[in-house]
Amino acid sequence: MIRKYVFGRPFETGAVEEQIGETQGLPLYGEIHSEGSFLFRYVMRDGDAVYGLGEANRGINKRGYCYVSDCTDQPNHTEDKRSLYGAHNFIVVSGEETFGLFFDYPSKMTFDIGYEKTELMTVSCERADLYLYVIEGESAYDVVRQFRKIIGRSYIPPKFAFGFGQSRWGYKTKEDFRNVADGYRSNRIPLDLIYMDIDYMQDYKDFTVNEEEFSDFPAFVAEMKERGIRLIPIIDAGVKVEEGYPVYDEGVRGGYFCKRKDGSDFTASVWPGETHFPDVLNEEAANWFGDHYRSLTDQGIEGFWNDMNEPAIFYSQEGVRELQQVISSCQKMERGMADLHKIQQTAGGLANAPADYRRFYHSVNGQKIRHDLVHNLYGYHMTKAAAQAFGRIAPNRRFLLFSRASYIGMHRYGGIWTGDNHSWWSHLLLNLKMLPSLNMCGFLYVGADLGGFGADTTKELLLRWLALGVFTPLMRDHSAIGTRDQEAYQFGDTEAFRSVIETRYRLLPYLYSEYLKAVYSDDMYCRPLAFVYPEDAFACGVEDQLIIGDEIMIAPVYTENARGRYVYLPEEMRFMKFMKDGCYTEQTLGQGHHYVEIAVDEVPLFIRAGRCIPLVDAASCVDEIDMRTMKVIGYEGARYERYDDDGIHTDSQVTRTIESL
């Protein structure tokens, strides 16, 4: 049962696809104030859990902290951060009363879920202009499935996007990319994708390729593809201000950029220096920007990652003027620390300044809308623009596409990666915890930078993180410039890395099948134990294990120098450890608590009682997987309905095959 309440004059975000009539009055749950600002208040009971919020910090159960939906280029995901890159305003209260709430509101919104007062949940925003969807259901999981139905079908990438990818900010030349390809191929570690971070471009100009380093780019793309490797370039939100650069010239001519109040094009400095932001909320501008992806698809490119699309701003001209004023008045440091602080704070506060987000406007259906009022839609609409252009560029063909910033609705057009994490053990666990929450909000093609983006990783951390990454649809190792080399062949003991990454390919038919099932039934690809075993009070509190698809549970190791970990089995399961050379061990474990030993080169999983999964031989890339090597492992007598398709076309028929043991 879904009720839609309307407050004020909401902006049409396009998050919800289904037509739902307006319900008059107020929801049964909570208490609402909607005069000027908006406030929803609910008194939680002991034991209530609150799920949702997609790409948010901390636990699967969001109780106990405060979160702010405000898409932010936040490079330091410590536990106290309240905003990350996404804005996913869907929550589910699970307890004596169970209901879901979707606040369709594209500006900043605060979710205090028992932070100020343990028992109080308060959701609030500055303007009472929003749609509130209230969903009643039998369980939290039921509420999620109802919500998923109204927001439309999730994105399906091409099958190659389920292969393993390597990325690094700092690859600059053909040689850099060839070295990565050689490193993987010569060490016989599977690889499907190499990501091209900002340095492939000419002066960071979108839709250009550095001609000096990448002469005859199409031939280079083909050379890589010949080796089973796709190159996946990054596209940033800002378009470099440079006369003679066609994208800039067209944008200015067409009036496609976001404008200041006075009608001039708003300038934000980002990687290329001064840029303008395409007004992706404007249909014409979005179409224009999207069509530019063709310049790369025409050269053989089959996928993209959209970045810096919160949109991130290093500084604006207005911000710089303020800094210059501060510097002038403080340069002599006559007031000592106070002056130094002022300089430091002003210089440090230039990036992503709220004031800048109030300095530019979108033009939507003839209306000027100040950016901050629709801030959380930018990455979504940039990604939608690309996806819709792909439909024109190559109708019926799937492209790999994922984004950093997002809002619910974008899940129909692409995936997301969870941004600039760090090489911290705590971020391995955070990666796990985010996955089901993202799924609740429709984002199925998701993953984190395995091994960690910022800071220096270690061999052990990367191996353990990859063993989680085996199960995330987007499986990518990515790291920042200036950090330790992080490719899987950089640490010695490549056998261990080969073994872990090969396990991904051996499980790929299962993972892909479960992904398709989740998409076509508007379901979750990975679920918290609470959704699968709601009657099991202990299972409901487990925050470091997940159910992947219908047949397996995972319990990765996320602590340093550990020989294994504790795991809770809500039912009997078959504990599998995947090892080198295609070997595995299996052991039946009863319902209850166990400590299981897991070496750093092993990938553990648990097959649920009475289930089985398909397994194939590893291959160097997805296209090389030989389905004739398939066998079935798990419980004897079990059957598995395996979904598959051609992995290429948007209208590919899904085949369903019964595999049994």
Added chain:
Amino acid sequence: MIRKYVFGRPFETGAVEEQIGETQGLPLYGEIHSEGSFLFRYVMRDGDAVYGLGEANRGINKRGYCYVSDCTDQPNHTEDKRSLYGAHNFIVVSGEETFGLFFDYPSKMTFDIGYEKTELMTVSCERADLYLYVIEGESAYDVVRQFRKIIGRSYIPPKFAFGFGQSRWGYKTKEDFRNVADGYRSNRIPLDLIYMDIDYMQDYKDFTVNEEEFSDFPAFVAEMKERGIRLIPIIDAGVKVEEGYPVYDEGVRGGYFCKRKDGSDFTASVWPGETHFPDVLNEEAANWFGDHYRSLTDQGIEGFWNDMNEPAIFYSQEGVRELQQVISSCQKMERGMADLHKIQQTAGGLANAPADYRRFYHSVNGQKIRHDLVHNLYGYHMTKAAAQAFGRIAPNRRFLLFSRASYIGMHRYGGIWTGDNHSWWSHLLLNLKMLPSLNMCGFLYVGADLGGFGADTTKELLLRWLALGVFTPLMRDHSAIGTRDQEAYQFGDTEAFRSVIETRYRLLPYLYSEYLKAVYSDDMYCRPLAFVYPEDAFACGVEDQLIIGDEIMIAPVYTENARGRYVYLPEEMRFMKFMKDGCYTEQTLGQGHHYVEIAVDEVPLFIRAGRCIPLVDAASCVDEIDMRTMKVIGYEGARYERYDDDGIHTDSQVTRTIESL
């Protein structure tokens, strides 16, 4: 068996008290290069653990990362940080070969313990001027005990220092302090100490008290003491440059400050603005500085915390000149981001700049020594100066004294708190992991800022953290200005806070007894399970439980929204949960793995098989504990030898009483 090797011309740090003859040749273990720079290399075996490093980041077993001894004012203890406030160069390799190494070297030193290469340990420093102590023993624990014997007896604080203390950067007036006292007393939550952070001083001048806010300070100290509460002021390293301020005038006159190469007093800006650093490595200057503590002890003060003594530097005049040059050349931002980055980096890099640590000198026995060569001794010698002054000010009386920066040797003069942590769950666990490592290096009176210093805490985090703090000798709730109020009465449900903090007082006779035993036998107050159950391979890997004293094990909850946790019992134990109103539950659990439920208002502990511990009624402060209420809990027939003393005098006789059940 301890061997002392001499390389080059070591600086006499005073870390080791015992006279040990020099051994010629090279150690049996590892490989040493000592030409110009120094390097020790050891190939670790699979399964070797490496302990030690005191106040270092990450695990009890230090394998897998790289640590740098370089006392640093580091306010952001994320997992990747290699240097914190202390420099504790003692490690123990535990495996087929078991040995300890103490590198007595007071400048920057790097410990790569399997970071670059998993199996390789490399300890290195720039100059081959050091003592290397190599300790052979039967076990890691045996090595530690041998080491502890040569570095001298650890500090014993007065007994009141085992009470609970409240602190906050931001208490400014008598009223602020009275409010805290009222908050605790009116809610009947025990409290012994309120810490005075920098705002009690007049313009942040050491050994002054703001006369306007604290008129008749001795009467205020007495008023608080009347209520069972000691005020513990902070003392910073830097002395404000201000003519007419006696400490400054005397320091200049006596030549007691650190000097530039040209003989002028080095100026560093810290809280008071421009300051000079007392040359605490110079005996005469140290005596002079130490004697100034008398200005506060004469007013009734019985304890201090020494801060900013890495020494922390906000900026130097030289640094500011460099910034001004950078600003002049970059202010127009003609090179855009490059210029902004330069301004940001120069402004952000002023603090604790290595260049500044090369700009000033100490005068030791007539020799000028550049600060960076002895950097890690500053906090140690400042604290030693205070402790030795106390011996002159009030011979035979114990003072509470702890420091932020430290080096081995300082453990004889005071304790340490582990600096500016955050309100992160990961820092609760880090607190636990640091404790035994600190004990290995002699630091027994230690604790972390419970609830977290930086960022906003939550009720649940604070309660769980306090439940660990119950067992740390220094038990203090401390938070930064601008963060959420963090006193135990700020969250409602004061019953829960009362219950947890009262448990500290109920256990105090045991904790104090075990502390005394540890000191007088040069032993550890808290040990990793590996030291107590070395034959139990599983126990050796446990990193989230500790043995406190000889009789109990602790296993605190360190995750949000948890109903309990897993715990490993190397032997049968009696699981106790302390609850409100002096109640507790007990349950005998067998050897092996268990999941135990622990509510947020409960304090869990495990009494080892066949042991017992004393328990008293809670009291509002240590002085109010009524020993006549003592009973004994644990295993029937068990005996406990309880140590006690008068808690006041340095030469108080220890009484030993047999308590039995």
